[in-house]
Amino acid sequence: MRRLTLLLGLALVAVLALLSLFIGAIPLDPRTLFSDPEAARLILISRLPRTLAAILSGGALAVTGQVMQILARNRFIEPVTAGAGQSAALGILLVTLFLPGAPIWAKMAIASLTTLVGSIGLLALIRPLPPTQPLLVPLVALVYGGIIGAVVTFVAYQGDMTQFIGTWLSGELSGVLRGRYEMLWIAGLAAAATWIIADRITLLGLGASTARSLGVNVARITALGVAAISVVTAMTVVTVGAIPFIGLVIPNLTARLLGDNLRRTLPVSALFGAALVLAADILGRVIRMPFEVPVSATVGVVGAALFLYLLYREPRHAA
Amino acid sequence: MISIRNVSHSIDHTPILHDVSLDIPRGGITALIGPNGAGKSTLLSLVARLAALTTGEISVDTLKIGQCKDRDLAKVLAIMPQSTQVSSRLTIRDLVGFGRYPWHQGHPGPEDREKVEETLTRFGLEPLAHRFLDEISGGQKQRAFAAMAYAQSTPYLLLDEPLNNLDIAASRSLMRLLRDMAEEDGKTILIVLHDINYAAAFADRLVVMKEGRIVADGKPEKVVSAKLLYDVFGTDAPVCMMDERPVVLV
Structure with missing residues (x-):
């Protein structure tokens, strides 16, 4: 089962990546790729970075969504809409306003830091909620994210920067060019690093006491998980903008298919997440060519449909 | 040996345990019984370092709770939480x-x-x-x-009310498994039980707690009596002996 889904995911990503390279406002014939220098340039400067951006952000968001759901012990939550995404936007906004001359790495570091604070705030906020009321967590997260989003809008309005916040709060890949997406590799690395602590995160999912009695350093693993979530969210929000739903739908899909043993499911989640963002981006390009629909909008539609399907489908051999 | 020395514990300023001392040598099943809120689970989670020890000392073999590494203790002591x-x-x-x-x-x-x-x-x-x-x-x-x-x-196994929600067949078969482990593998088992009859039937030793103190300790046939049920649990239930084991008639 797992090998099959893994292969399916790989095949999907490969096919969609190829499509993504050759579909776009400028027509491109694969046969002229090696003869026409213009075509090669288009691929290298625009299409390949865009495809990689979709794969990296989709994969990383799916992985950190899964980690977040375990840390929050709730399946209806994802970092991007639950305050972390808005906190990243707030961080980059503040840095742009007050330290416009700061080097790019410093801006990214500050955005990651505000995201970290935002994520910790959320986890602290939902900790006392009763586990018997699982829907309270996403509701609180929604309100929390909304409040930080409102702060972002207010600060942007005061600083006369409202036209910028759209690029952070709604994800779009059409602006991705070589030299403007590379920060996403850091997101990809941070997501990949969670693989190292996958077992221990899985054990956290069994409860802090069970994890501790098996010798897991609960505080350290939680901190590492939150750090990965924050870095991925900050890098994606700042580079391509917030892409919702990936971190919600994909982890639910893989948990349904393969369970919650992250050592097994994280790679599958990463592939499915990459495939979903690729597919949504391609859809956004063809839906009213030559104009483009932002990927956050198409992901929202596709993701919502997928999520409703998952919610309403009968669970398999339930007890 | 699990050695508990002068342990007191409060949760939110409410005292739960008062100066509890208890030794559990290697081998056999020791059952902690007592009415709800007597502090049995708290004591168990203190031994398993799942709650922070504030007053007193607990050691498991050579490992001191609160000082030893979680990872080292995990090889010596396992707990099945409630x-x-x-x-x-x-x-x-x-x-x-x-x-x-x-x-x-x-x-x-x-x-x-x-x-x-x-x-x-x-x-x-x-x-x-x-x-x-x-x-x-x-x-x-x-x-x-x-x-x-x-x-x-692990040589030590702690279980916190493992029979909750189990029917009689599942309860008996789980207790038999524990009995086997104690006898064949020489495991030391400390178990919080609700049902005195299960405790009397399967444990080698009963430790009775009430309001954060140990009030009785010994072999089941020595401990379980109508007087104990009245004094500790506040209920009038007759106790009779069957096959040299005390049985509470409920």
């Missing part, structure tokens, strides 16, 4: 496999796999091994968590 709502979708085989975590730190070897299969067989979980935790009954779940604690291969 059933919590676990929403994780793990297969039973994976769950039992995670019991080996202290030994393999994420890289299971052949002996770990062997132990997992042996555990599944011993607990009769083989037919369910591929099922997810949310696809089996409450009783099977309890058994799976007990199996996980067993797979941890």
